[in-house]
Amino acid sequence: MEVESLRNKNDKSPMENPQSTSDAARVLRNRRKWKNICFVIIGVLVFIVVLFVILAFTVFKAKRPVTTIDDVSLRDLKVSVDLARFQVLLNATLDVDISIKNPNKVGFKFKDSNTQLNYRGQQVGEVPIPAGKISADKTVPMNLTLTVMADRLISDSKFFSDVTSGELPLSSKTEIPGKVSVLNMFRISVVSSSSCDFTVFLSNSSVGDQNCKYKTKF
Structure with a gap:
């Protein structure tokens, strides 16, 4: 009976451990957050580079003194x-x-x-x-x-x-x-x-x- 009792304790489902589920969800949210931040930074950098290239070949295009x-x-x-x-x-x-x-x-x-x-x-x-x-x-x-x-x-x-x-x-x-x-x-x-x-x-x-x-x- 004691062996069966210990086996039942070890076989508990994840749902019966709310702390572990909360930590996993927090890690997942943090990963998604950092992915979004990286996408935003990359997007801003690409925009700045494109803007600089456009200005270099239009408004600031080198002309002949x-x-x-x-x-x-x-x-x-x-x-x-x-x-x-x-x-x-x-x-x-x-x-x-x-x-x-x-x-x-x-x-x-x-x-x-x-x-x-x-x-x-x-x-x-x-x-x-x-x-x-x-x-x-x-x-x-x-x-x-x-x-x-x-x-x-x-x-x-x-x-x-x-x-x-x-x-x-x-x-x-x-x-x-x-x-x-x-x-x-x-x-x-x-x-x-x-x-x-x-x-x-x-x-x-x-x-x-x-x-x-x-x-x-x-």
Whole structure:
């Protein structure tokens, strides 16, 4: 009888142990709760990533900064011809006004660069452009002063004939490398360049026949 009594105690159904049933139900509820929380977190993260991608390719899509040469003027010009020595002495200073436009919705940081002055493909002048930053949708004007390196002009065989004709063909070139940061996640390298061909008329110390080209590459 005692053995049968012990067997009956051990064979009680789960329903006769409410504490065990309550613990199992609590564990199940906690698992479901954490699953729901994980699904919500994953859903929010996916939404944020999709939103960032949409903004990166629409509102914050990287656009091309444009460097424009607005004006080239002659500040100072002194020319003298030594026919006996078949030599030309020249002192010239040019004012070059450029502007850098940033059409992006974020800032554009550019590195140290320069503007070069060329005569028939040979560099005869240079002025540095210090590094800086242009805010979103802003245009920054710059006034540069270029001094012609006369010693480099004299060595060119065509220089004497150009001076005697009264027209000096020159060109300027500006190349500005920088980066556009999209949503502080993507950094896109950009190089904005501009070049202008123009003529310095020695008879009246003026600049004319300007032809400029602009280019931007990622």
